[in-house]
Amino acid sequence: MNLLSLGLVHGLIAQIAGTIFGMALVMFFRVVAGLPAWEREPVFVGGAIVGAIAFMIGVGALNDWFKWARGEKTSDDISPDPDKPNWTRFFSVDYDHKVIGIQYGVTSVLLLGFGGIFAMLFRLELAEAGITILNSDIFELILGYSGPHLYNSLMSLHGIVMIASILLGVGAMSNYLVPMLIGANDMAFPRLNAFAFWINVPGAIILLSSLFLGGFDTGWVGYPPLSLRAPLGMQMFLLGVYIVGLSSISGAINVIVTVFRLRAPGMTMMRMPIFAWAALATAFIQLTATQLIGLSFQLTMLERLLGMGFFTPDVGGDPILYQHLFWFYSHPAVYVFILPGLGVISELLPVFTRKPLFGYRWVAYSSMGIALVGFFVWAHHMFSSGMSPYLRIPFMYATLLVAIPTGVKFFSWVGTLWRGKITTPTPMLFVLGSIVIFLMGGVTGPPLGTIATDLHLHDTWYVVGHFHDTMFGGYVFPFFAAIYYWFPKMTGRKYDERLGKLHFWLMFPAFMVMTLGQIFLGMLGMRRRVADYDPALGFDPTQLLITIAGFAIFISVIIALYNLIRSARKGEVAVGNVWNSRSPEWQIPNPAPLHNYAHPFHVVGQPYDYGLQDAPYVDMDPAGTPAHS
Amino acid sequence: MADHHMTASYKERLARNRMGLWLFIISDAFVFIGLFVARVVLLPGQRPHLEQGLGLVVTTMLLVSSFFMNRAETELAHGNRAGFMRGTLITLVLGTIFLIGVVGIEWQIAPFGPADGAQGAIFYAMTGFHAFHVLTGVIFLAIVWNNGRKGHYSAEEHWAVEACAVYWHFIDVVWIFFYPALYLMGTPVL
Amino acid sequence: MLHFVIVAVLVALSTFGLGSYFASGALLPEAASQQSLVIDWLFGVHGWLVAFFFSLIVVFLLYSVIVFRRRPGEQGDGAYITGNHQLEIIWTLIPLAIVLWLAVIGASTLADVERRDPNALVVDVYAAQWSWTFEYENGAITTDLVLPVNQQVLLRLHSNDVIHSFYVPQFRVKQDVLPGGPEFTRELRITPTQEGEFKIQCAELCGQLHYDMLADVMVVSEAEYLVWLDQAAGDCEGTxxxxxxxxxxxxxxxxxxxxxxxxxxxxxxxxxxxxxxxxxxxxxxxxxxxxxxxxxxxxxxxxxxxxxxxxxxxxxxxxxxxxxxxxxxxxxxxxxx
Known part of the structure; x- marks a missing residue:
């Protein structure tokens, strides 16, 4: 197999060539405009933009659209080329939602690895007071900077790379699961789907390149005027996030249309598997809010490049305006991160309790409720920012209201567990872990929601602890639950149960230590985003503990990856309905065949009627046609 | 393998495409809402110092172009190919004139540059983001016109034309908000 | 029914244990301002709510996992319960009431925290990358903030570069410091109640040496303060x-x-x-x-x-x-x- 024939390789070569071409192009225009040809920032930004477009052309994600623009016929057949080995599909443009889902998932895990390595580096730095390992000359040699600026850059990159990883993980779950759960054979727009995945690759490359272009010391929020003074790496951060945002928006359009138009006969909205509701609510947020982080980042880029006065007071701008635009996306964004995870919890609980999901309708509506309320709470990130003081009160009310639909979910989960017949294989352990951790994220929220207490807690490690609770409980644990649960469906093999359990029993307690340490330090008033702290404050032992816990989490993820990679090749073959689930995707062979369902199934019952005799959810063969027609 | 349920009918695909397009437009509208908010916050009670006559001319061009876009689509739906081609071409030309008017003339004669305070930032950002959309719309029109020339669209099946028209009207509606925001609201800065 | 009694007892015990720990204030630094007393009271309320809701869910969850686990050899599914609208309405409305009450006391505590004393002492605070400077009304300019005890001080916060944030954990309040002149000057009111020395920290990431952007605040008696103020204002008399x-x-x-x-x-x-x-x-x-x-x-x-x-x-x-x-x-x- 020739590596050069892979779409990914084409794309990467094109990106390098495109970047160089783009740089030359900017220099050419600068000369034409009578400016000196070389100025680092515009030349690099121009190169990065052209490079990203070149990647998309090179990888082949735009081919059919170019054909269409030229008026040529495009084929509707999305079947892979039978002459090529199956694995090559994952490295080239492919329109099958399952392949795209796995592409999303693998890229997400890769970014998770980068984000994790960044975290391990600055955790080592924080383990004791004093600037220690980050002062090493190795960093000066490789990156051209070290010390506190490196700390700030690593911390900022950890934040944004993890967010990109989560967005891709959400894409993985939506793409792999939604069509299968609702009885479709693919997403509504397969080409847009491939575009939405592949655009992440140049986006992630540009984002990571910021580390080598001076880094940026603003945190992932990038508040101006600091972001206007940061090194070139800032532009790569802004551009990279913008590109990943494009993926979010196009993915969201696809999910919404798929859920509304491609459901199997008989599947009303209230009979959809609950994950589809979560994906739908998520997509609505991504569709609308993402545009405003895109806008605020573009305006920052323009201010840096052309001196346009959006956010600098001296030239007529307003730094608070940025914060409003930014948080209008970035608060709802956390619901993008958690809603699919909460959907996974609701989806898996009935299977492992052998009981119906308690209050299906309420759980479904609560997702929509969270998504809706989430649009009216953004300014709670700004209680001490100096925004209009009276505006803070309505935002406090709206913020506390988020507790209501979130509470409904918790109560429904407890209602589902009550009097079940509970088994605890690895996916269920992760589900239970999610509930406890997300609960910690939930109960630590209201003290941040009431303004008076937030004045103490804002920008301390308490917020770090709260946020990691919501992310691990709302995304990381459910994501692993989903991977373990649907692993047989993806690969046709079983994962190693002992290693899975080891993963959980290492990660869960380690996370507890980490987050309780963070919350504890924050309550005492330790500021977040500091490269160093005064040893006299006595924070050292807790920080050391957090570092150890962080490394334990890192190791547990390595164990998980070892388990998954090994099992995908050598695991026990998984036959049939592994979890004895009622859901349609478990009624077809493992791994799921190319076009999921040989003929459309009919929905004849409720999705989670465990415990009710003779009440199937789906009729897989309504016409009575013989299989393999 | 007879995957007859794999490929949806034209009607079903049309329904999906329409929904997808409208979702895109809702999404895109948020960019312009954000710019509008920025304009109100940064220049309260004021507006950039601009050439009123030129503003009126380009606005008229864009409004009239939407009329011809609508004609083009209607003619096609009634089977009048020539009328469709004529309407598309006129829309394309008017859109190009709008671009020349805003980027080619107004940008050059404005008494301030992008780095000159809030008015520069707001004016160039709002017209720039909008002009980028007009440019993509003009490219879209050119593609539709070229494919129309090759006889690709019929009275029954012409989703691309419909999409182009909806997108063009969207751009027009945005300008209906932006024109007063830039040319009429408040008193001139200078 | 027995299940519910056991769970209720466990929830009550757990709530009491956790709640009294949270509300004891052991987790917070010393309270050294009028504002911190109000804020700590609200922390206490939160502590009890956190304890109750955390206990409620976790006890139910653990109890279910242990008591309702599938025993070896057991067949069949769990109880067929699809939901209960009355219960759903109850657990929507009760939290709603709690949340609204919390918002009301949240607003009233905020009013207490921001209560204005017309005779407050005014100090202009200048934040810059990466230092603090304080200017008193009599012209004294210092790098340490010295305040009299039990008198409200109105800090007028100015930055001449990026956004900073004025934060003293023992005072419990913080306020971002914005660049951009008078229009962007923000205010913060503090009434110190404890004499002693505390650290002012910049709480908003402000670049490379953000972590090191510290200054001392010394709270002293009224008499000491007046003596100090006179000295600080004097012209420099050295070489x-x-x-x-x-x-x-x-x-x-x-x-x-x-x-x-x-x-x-x-x-x-x-x-x-x-x-x-x-x-x-x-x-x-x-x-x-x-x-x-x-x-x-x-x-x-x-x-x-x-x-x-x-x-x-x-x-x-x-x-x-x-x-x-x-x-x-x-x-x-x-x-x-």
Missing amino acids: DEQCGQRWANQFGCLACHSLDGSVILAPSWLGIAGSEEELTDGSTVLVDAEYLHRSIVDPNAQIVAGFQPNIMPQDFEERMTEEQIQQVIAFILSLGE
């Missing part, structure tokens, strides 16, 4: 070098220019006077009084090779008197070889 050192400290020069030869973000002042320095444009310059003056009033004009422009504030010509600048130069010259 030019001594006064220069004082201004260098007050105006934040020493945040970046070290006196011991180490490089923070700018050239160290030790031995710089009289030396030949290479500039970023390749030329060299003799560091004399004239060069030093230019470097203070127009820092970007000549940057020493290896350092970045735009780090040093460019408004010292307005903020310092010519005499102060001359004294700082005298101080730097005294550090030469």
Whole structure:
């Protein structure tokens, strides 16, 4: 197999060539405009933009659209080329939602690895007071900077790379699961789907390149005027996030249309598997809010490049305006991160309790409720920012209201567990872990929601602890639950149960230590985003503990990856309905065949009627046609 | 393998495409809402110092172009190919004139540059983001016109034309908000 | 029914245990201001709510997992319960009531925290990368904040570069400091109630040395404060070098220019006077009084090779008197070889 024939390789070569071409192009225009040809920032930004477009052309994600623009016929057949080995599909443009889902998932895990390595580096730095390992000359040699600026850059990159990883993980779950759960054979727009995945690759490359272009010391929020003074790496951060945002928006359009138009006969909205509701609510947020982080980042880029006065007071701008635009996306964004995870919890609980999901309708509506309320709470990130003081009160009310639909979910989960017949294989352990951790994220929220207490807690490690609770409980644990649960469906093999359990029993307690340490330090008033702290404050032992816990989490993820990679090749073959689930995707062979369902199934019952005799959810063969027609 | 349920009918695909397009437009509208908010916050009670006559001319061009876009689509739906081609071409030309008017003339004669305070930032950002959309719309029109020339669209099946028209009207509606925001609201800065 | 009784008892026990720990204040630093008393009361309320809801869910969850686990050899599914609308309505409405009540007391505590004393002492706080300066109404300019106990102080917060945030954990309140002149000046009111020394910390990431942007706040008795204030306002009576050192400290020069030869973000002042320095444009310059003056009033004009422009504030010509600048130069010259 020739590596050069892979779409990914084409794309990467094109990106390098495109970047160089783009740089030359900017220099050419600068000369034409009578400016000196070389100025680092515009030349690099121009190169990065052209490079990203070149990647998309090179990888082949735009081919059919170019054909269409030229008026040529495009084929509707999305079947892979039978002459090529199956694995090559994952490295080239492919329109099958399952392949795209796995592409999303693998890229997400890769970014998770980068984000994790960044975290391990600055955790080592924080383990004791004093600037220690980050002062090493190795960093000066490789990156051209070290010390506190490196700390700030690593911390900022950890934040944004993890967010990109989560967005891709959400894409993985939506793409792999939604069509299968609702009885479709693919997403509504397969080409847009491939575009939405592949655009992440140049986006992630540009984002990571910021580390080598001076880094940026603003945190992932990038508040101006600091972001206007940061090194070139800032532009790569802004551009990279913008590109990943494009993926979010196009993915969201696809999910919404798929859920509304491609459901199997008989599947009303209230009979959809609950994950589809979560994906739908998520997509609505991504569709609308993402545009405003895109806008605020573009305006920052323009201010840096052309001196346009959006956010600098001296030239007529307003730094608070940025914060409003930014948080209008970035608060709802956390619901993008958690809603699919909460959907996974609701989806898996009935299977492992052998009981119906308690209050299906309420759980479904609560997702929509969270998504809706989430649009009216953004300014709670700004209680001490100096925004209009009276505006803070309505935002406090709206913020506390988020507790209501979130509470409904918790109560429904407890209602589902009550009097079940509970088994605890690895996916269920992760589900239970999610509930406890997300609960910690939930109960630590209201003290941040009431303004008076937030004045103490804002920008301390308490917020770090709260946020990691919501992310691990709302995304990381459910994501692993989903991977373990649907692993047989993806690969046709079983994962190693002992290693899975080891993963959980290492990660869960380690996370507890980490987050309780963070919350504890924050309550005492330790500021977040500091490269160093005064040893006299006595924070050292807790920080050391957090570092150890962080490394334990890192190791547990390595164990998980070892388990998954090994099992995908050598695991026990998984036959049939592994979890004895009622859901349609478990009624077809493992791994799921190319076009999921040989003929459309009919929905004849409720999705989670465990415990009710003779009440199937789906009729897989309504016409009575013989299989393999 | 007879995957007859794999490929949806034209009607079903049309329904999906329409929904997808409208979702895109809702999404895109948020960019312009954000710019509008920025304009109100940064220049309260004021507006950039601009050439009123030129503003009126380009606005008229864009409004009239939407009329011809609508004609083009209607003619096609009634089977009048020539009328469709004529309407598309006129829309394309008017859109190009709008671009020349805003980027080619107004940008050059404005008494301030992008780095000159809030008015520069707001004016160039709002017209720039909008002009980028007009440019993509003009490219879209050119593609539709070229494919129309090759006889690709019929009275029954012409989703691309419909999409182009909806997108063009969207751009027009945005300008209906932006024109007063830039040319009429408040008193001139200078 | 027995299940519910057991769970209720466990929830009550757990709530009591956790709640009394959270509400004891053991998790918070010393409370040293009027505002902190109000805020800590609200923390107490939150503590009990956190304890109750955490216990409720976790006890139910653990109890279910243990008691309702599938025993070896057991067949069949769990109880067929699809939901209960009455229950759903109850657990929507009760939390709603709690949340609304919380918002009401949240607003009233905020009003208490921000209560204004018309006779408050006014101090202008200037934040810059990476130093704090305080200007009192009688003209005293200092780098430590000294406050009288039991009197409200109104801090007017100004920044001349990026966003900073004024935060003293023992006072419990923080406020971002915005650049941009009077329109962006923000206020913070604090009434210290404990004498002692605390740290002012910048709580908003402000660049490279953010972690080190600290200053001392000393809360003293009224009498001590008045004595100190008089002294601080007095003109500098030492030699030019001594006064220069004082201004260098007050105006934040020493945040970046070290006196011991180490490089923070700018050239160290030790031995710089009289030396030949290479500039970023390749030329060299003799560091004399004239060069030093230019470097203070127009820092970007000549940057020493290896350092970045735009780090040093460019408004010292307005903020310092010519005499102060001359004294700082005298101080730097005294550090030469």
